[in-house]
Amino acid sequence: MERDVSNFSLLVLIVFVMIPFTISYFYQLGLKKDILWSSVRGAVQLFLIGLILTYLFDLPPLIGIPIMLSVMITIATFHARKKGKELPNAFLTILLGLVTIEIFVLGLWLGFDMVSFTPEEIIPMSGMVIGNSMVAMGLSLERMKAEFNTNEGKILAALSLGATPKQASHITVRRTLNAALIPNIDQLKTIGLVQLPGMMTGLILGGVPPIVAIKYQLVISISIFSTVSISAIIVSLVMYRFFYNEKMQLVDFEELKNKNG
Amino acid sequence: MSNHVFELSEVNKRVLQNINLTVNQGGRVMVFGPSGSGKSTLLHLFNRLEDPDSGEIKYQGQPIEDYNIPKLRKDVGLVLQQPYLFSETVIDNLKYGPKMFNEWDEAFVDELLDYVNLPKAYLDKPVEDLSGGEKQRVSLARTLANKPKVLLLDEPTSALDDQNIESIEEDLLKLMDAWQLTIIMVTHNLKQAMRLGTKGIYLESGKIVETGKLPNLIEHPQTDSLKNFTANQ
Known part of the structure; x- marks a missing residue:
């Protein structure tokens, strides 16, 4: 069977995002917005590509x-x-x-x-x-x-x-x-x-x-x-x-x- | 056939406005004036590094556009204000022009070095090791290696000390006599203009304000602006 990453595991990834976010917060790097935006944007882009690829893979x-x-x-x-x-x-x-x-x-x-x-x-x-x-x-x-x-x-x-x-x-x-x-x-x-x-x-x-x-x-x-x-x-x-x-x-x-x- | 090497009629280019002038065969034309008056642009037009926005330039009686561009640039050599040497040795710089036209003549090197007062031992020196005066000499020799008929000089001595200026001027005088070169030189140094030139052109804000024989033009200026310019030297 193919291995998959569960949705719960994916949610845990937020922890990984929170680390640079916290660093930016404490050191006032001014990157908080960028970090959140790029993480969300990256995730959405990838899921969209995933959907598009699924569709394209089904085409001749x-x-x-x-x-x-x-x-x-x-x-x-x-x-x-x-x-x-x-x-x-x-x-x-x-x-x-x-x-x-x-x-x-x-x-x-x-x-x-x-x-x-x-x-x-x-x-x-x-x-x-x-x-x-x-x-x-x-x-x-x-x-x-x-x-x-x-x-x-x-x-x-x-x-x-x-x-x-x-x-x-x-x-x-x-x-x-x-x-x-x-x-x-x-x-x-x-x-x-x-x-x-x-x-x-x-x-x-x-x-x-x-x-x-x-x-x-x-x-x-x-x-x-x-x-x-x-x-x-x-x-x-x-x-x-x-x-x-x-x-x-x-x-x-x-x-x-x-x-x- | 006319004796004119260059004829400019109603030439406009950026700051230059309505330029009319002629340069005679064997003439030694000195162009001077305050900075920003279009002196370098004028030199670029003769070598076709730039073209006028309007007006006509004739070279030896023919429209300048009729000539093959690399060939024209070889015949009308330009020495830029900064030497801008290619980062190799002195000899590589001297060969640069002639090699492109398959006209490199090894026997000519000695004569060339003699004209610009550089010892033969310098040929294999990397250009980075040269002093400011030496770089300017190599730059002059590099242009001369193309055996030009007209030599354009853009303030070639502006960054040099008096001793170097004097010796480069001597080189130029020697050259002009030996090669029957036509010279058009931009300078801010009026004494230099009088030492080297036969004709003077005073440019201000892109216009020819006064022109005439040297040294008379500088010694007896007619217009207030040239009077001011000479007084401030």
Whole structure:
């Protein structure tokens, strides 16, 4: 029989929430409202997703999976774009990037029979890939803006010497990629040593033998590793162009901000 | 064919208003005026780091838009106020421009170093180890490595001490004679303008208030604003 957490046990979780709440109260951290709101919001969100997933899992895979993937990609796009609102085409770049990534992993998983085409497998695994890619794209955008800001003088110097935008952005793009990839590589290095990855934990709790759980974990970890890299590359190699106009001139950040709100 | 390297007619760009001016072949034009008067913006227009909002710029008789942009920027070299060196060695900085055009000439290095008064031993030095004056020299040499026909200088000596100023000025004079360079230089130092320039342009609040031959323009200003500006130096 499948194991379940009883409703009473769930209620006991309130104790866990009360600990940071009490700390905030005693030390006057001003976080009480945030703690309560995020706990309630988190719980409600998860239950809602649970209900939606139950509904989607009952639909034929060819209908349920595309619906859920579209929703996930759309939300992820809106979220990642927040980091680069003033940049033109950020939305489109992220959206197309996430779609490409999803097609890429689906091709890999299904093509080599790593995952079966069922909502139970595709949706949570795609969620992990899309979520991680979303974070990577947002970080890359943020990093790229910061790099362009700090290196504006050097970029102007390069342009003034006859560099094309591609040549003038070389160092900026390299640094953005570096910054996005290093934590990703570090994470893969310590996987399983510091904390057991979420998916594996879930499978083991669900009664799957650890070796099988690890195989699944490897599939998802390597997929995330590769898609996060692709995300950073897409953002870096596409977005730097929008810091210039067609006359190979650096676009004014302030002007851009005013134009795109 | 006209003797004009640059011709600006009714150019407007941000603070700059209705700028009309010509720069002759081999001319040594000094642009001066209070800060915020649009001097740097004017230099950016010649190198196309920026384009005017309205008006026309001609380079060697042709609209500036007709030229290939990287090629134009190579021909009309700009030395920025801050050196903004690329964080590698001196030689990497010197090679930067010519390598993009596949025109790097190893034999030219000695001549280049000679013009900017830097010893050959400096070539492999990381730029972080250079003094302010040395950085400015490398920045000048980096632009010269492209063998420009016109040299734009944005207050290249503003952060330097008198000794360094004097020696960079000597380098520039040597260069202008040897290369027949056309120079457009922004400076706040009127004595420097008189030492280096043949033509002066006085800009205030984005407008050309007075222009004329140097040193006459500075010694005998006609307008009250230039009189005030020279009196405050």
